[in-house]
Amino acid sequence: MDRREKEPRKITVLLVDDHPMVQGGLMACLEYYDDIDVVGLCSDGEDALAKVKSLTPKVILMDVSMPRMNGIDATEIITEQFPKSNVLIFSMHDSSEFVHSAIQAGACGYVLKDTSSEEVYEAIKAVAKGNNYFSSTIAKMLIETPLKREHDKLTTREQVILSYVAQGFSSKEIAKKLDISFRTVDAHRRNIKTKLNIESLADLVRYAINHGLIKQESSD
Amino acid sequence: MTSFIIYYLVTSQYRELSDMNVQTLESFLIAQKEQELKNYTSIALSSVEHMYKLAKQTGQPNQPNQPNKTHQAAVADIFENMLYNADDGYFFIYDNKGVAIVHPKEPNRVGESWWELEGENGDKIIQILIENAHAGGGFYRYKWYKPSEKFKADKLGYSVYSEEWEWMLGTGVYLDDVYAQLDNLHQEIDNHINYTKQIILIVALSSIFFIFLFGIAMNLNHKKKAEEKISELGQRVIDVQEEENRHISRELHDGIIQTLISIKYSLEATALFLLKNKQDKPAPLIQAEESLGFVIQEVRRISHHMHPQILDELGLSSAIESLAIDFSKQSDVQINVTKPILRKLLPDFINTTLYRVVQESLTNIKKHAKANHVLIDIAIQDSWLTLTIKDDGLGFDINAISQKDNHGIGLRNLAERVEHHSGKFNIISSEQGTEITVNIPISSFTKHFHHTTKKSELK
Numbered sequence: 001m002d003r004r005e006k007e008p009r010k011i012t013v014l015l016v017d018d019h020p021m022v023q024g025g026l027m028a029c030l031e032y033y034d035d036i037d038v039v040g041l042c043s044d045g046e047d048a049l050a051k052v053k054s055l056t057p058k059v060i061l062m063d064v065s066m067p068r069m070n071g072i073d074a075t076e077i078i079t080e081q082f083p084k085s086n087v088l089i090f091s092m093h094d095s096s097e098f099v100h101s102a103i104q105a106g107a108c109g110y111v112l113k114d115t116s117s118e119e120v121y122e123a124i125k126a127v128a129k130g131n132n133y134f135s136s137t138i139a140k141m142l143i144e145t146p147l148k149r150e151h152d153k154l155t156t157r158e159q160v161i162l163s164y165v166a167q168g169f170s171s172k173e174i175a176k177k178l179d180i181s182f183r184t185v186d187a188h189r190r191n192i193k194t195k196l197n198i199e200s201l202a203d204l205v206r207y208a209i210n211h212g213l214i215k216q217e218s219s220d
Numbered sequence: 221m222t223s224f225i226i227y228y229l230v231t232s233q234y235r236e237l238s239d240m241n242v243q244t245l246e247s248f249l250i251a252q253k254e255q256e257l258k259n260y261t262s263i264a265l266s267s268v269e270h271m272y273k274l275a276k277q278t279g280q281p282n283q284p285n286q287p288n289k290t291h292q293a294a295v296a297d298i299f300e301n302m303l304y305n306a307d308d309g310y311f312f313i314y315d316n317k318g319v320a321i322v323h324p325k326e327p328n329r330v331g332e333s334w335w336e337l338e339g340e341n342g343d344k345i346i347q348i349l350i351e352n353a354h355a356g357g358g359f360y361r362y363k364w365y366k367p368s369e370k371f372k373a374d375k376l377g378y379s380v381y382s383e384e385w386e387w388m389l390g391t392g393v394y395l396d397d398v399y400a401q402l403d404n405l406h407q408e409i410d411n412h413i414n415y416t417k418q419i420i421l422i423v424a425l426s427s428i429f430f431i432f433l434f435g436i437a438m439n440l441n442h443k444k445k446a447e448e449k450i451s452e453l454g455q456r457v458i459d460v461q462e463e464e465n466r467h468i469s470r471e472l473h474d475g476i477i478q479t480l481i482s483i484k485y486s487l488e489a490t491a492l493f494l495l496k497n498k499q500d501k502p503a504p505l506i507q508a509e510e511s512l513g514f515v516i517q518e519v520r521r522i523s524h525h526m527h528p529q530i531l532d533e534l535g536l537s538s539a540i541e542s543l544a545i546d547f548s549k550q551s552d553v554q555i556n557v558t559k560p561i562l563r564k565l566l567p568d569f570i571n572t573t574l575y576r577v578v579q580e581s582l583t584n585i586k587k588h589a590k591a592n593h594v595l596i597d598i599a600i601q602d603s604w605l606t607l608t609i610k611d612d613g614l615g616f617d618i619n620a621i622s623q624k625d626n627h628g629i630g631l632r633n634l635a636e637r638v639e640h641h642s643g644k645f646n647i648i649s650s651e652q653g654t655e656i657t658v659n660i661p662i663s664s665f666t667k668h669f670h671h672t673t674k675k676s677e678l679k
Contacts, residue, residue, distance in 0.1 A: 024482060
């Protein structure tokens with residue numbers, strides 16, 4: 001607390017990367033920027049969820065390919081549960097699909113790992129202010145293949161919630177199971193209905209069955 | 221081969237048995253004839269007994285035992301007319317000197333001596349008959365004219381001696397009837413043998429045929445099983461290969477590239493350090509950073525080529541979308557992808573297989589099809605996941621590619637691979653274009669979703 005009062009303008013950053021050497025290299029660079037404070041390091045999405053809760057970082061520098069829970073899925077849950085933390089994806093993947101998925105999951109920015117540390121710094125600053133930031137190659141790609149709303153996919157989180165809905169759980173029960181608020185579940189349900197253009201519960205259940213989200217034999 | 225040996229053995233055995241039967245039957249028939257002759261003779265003799273008694277009573281006193289000529293003539297007359305078996309059964313009488321006394325069928329012989337008459341083999345026929353008669357009655361086979369046929373035939377003669385008249389009385393039966401009967405029997409047995417032969421042959425051939433069929437069926441079954449095993453093995457090799465590629469790709473991406481990235485940032489940190497100390501970046505450092513950037517790109521390219529990470533991270537839809545984007549960048553072909561709203565439903569092996577199908581199809585289209593439009597459609601409905609890749613290119617002969625290995629092998633292997641994962645693979649090709657369809661039953665990935673869902677709930 002003392003530290004934060006002394007340097008109130010510092011941006012708190014959580015590094016999420018499964019490779020300690022990358023973390024080390026990036027840390028070495030970021031140390032030269034006075035307004036950056038790396039408050040934590042973690043090595044996968046699940047670890048990140050726990051750390052975000054306790055450290056409440058302003059910016060989360062999130063890798064994508066990680067064991068246990070990948071960065072996209074983690075981003076989805078973080079933006080759902082900790083809306084004050086902004087996620088900046090920091091990845092080797094430069095395919096538009098990754099970028100689209102990251103944006104859908106709620107990431108504010110996307111920088112490639114082979115961009116310079118200076119650019120990473122700029123990105124962190126932008127995202128901390130609540131702006132979006134994309135590496136130049138990523139930005140170029142987004143212009144070439146813009147996000148197609150009509151082809152929106154259900155996110156992993158939405159698939160899980162749809163599966164529970166189809167199995168007959170109420171929003172309250174789902175909220176308890178996933179440790180999120182009742183209203184968040186309802187928001188997800190609305191999003192699912194909008195995305196699928198489905199109104200009735202019966203149609204949702206049918207959709208879930210048809211798409212293999214629940215087993216047809218309900219014994220298990 | 222065996223059947224013919226069996227056939228030969230059985231028929232020869234059968235023949236032997238039948239020959240034995242015929243012989244038994246022949247001796248039986250002969251014995252019957254002999255008995256008949258004996259009977260006829262005794263009937264004949266008893267029929268003239270009264271004449272002997274009469275002769276004795278009216279005989280001359282000086283020769284009480286000698287029957288007189290009148291009686292002899294009367295008896296001869298009786299025998300002359302005593303016929304049986306149509307015309308062939310008759311009695312003949314010779315005296316001790318071989319002079320014929322009665323011979324109803326050859327009256328010219330009567331009164332002359334036939335003592336020296338020889339048969340074909342040199343036997344003195346009349347002498348033997350008289351000898352047999354003296355010995356108490358006996359049988360003798362010889363050749364004699366058969367009255368009804370007018371030629372010489374085998375005759376079984378029986379002769380007895382009559383003390384009263386001092387005659388040899390004989391009769392006989394012609395054996396050609398017996399032979400005809402035996403021939404008939406032989407014929408019948410032969411027919412029977414032939415019939416049996418045919419049955420044996422049919423049975424043998426049909427059993428061989430069935431054994432042959434059974435063998436072929438077994439063989440085919442074995443072959444089919446062997447082929448299934450080979451195919452199974454082939455699929456496992458591919459699985460292992462894909463897994464290995466994935467592993468190496470991941471090692472490159474998550475290991476080496478990450479290390480290179482960390483080196484890159486260390487170099488940058490060095491530059492920042494120098495900057496802080498008001499020093500310029502030395503040329504070797506700039507050089508190192510550039511080379512490093514190049515190496516990172518290279519390793520990424522290799523890693524991606526071996527296995528696209530996007531497949532594991534974001535699932536099939538995204539991976540195919542990204543393939544399509546790369547494809548349209550490299551060629552003038554317009555490509556549209558429709559895909560489901562869901563992601564991460566499929567287990568890795570289906571992901572990889574479907575990804576490879578799209579990859580291979582796009583490669584074929586680029587190389588050969590000269591298409592303007594390509595449509596890729598992924599849809600889930602009616603418990604099937606359906607992947608369709610459709611182009612408006614030149615099309616190709618599906619049969620030709622299954623023989624031509626250079627570019628057909630890929631699709632054929634993929635078809636096998638799809639079927640290995642309980643899916644269906646279908647190609648329709650014409651001059652209007654080609655359509656490749658892959659169907660995967662939902663049941664093969666429903667469990668997977670639940671498995672991954674449970675995993676991602678762990679917090």
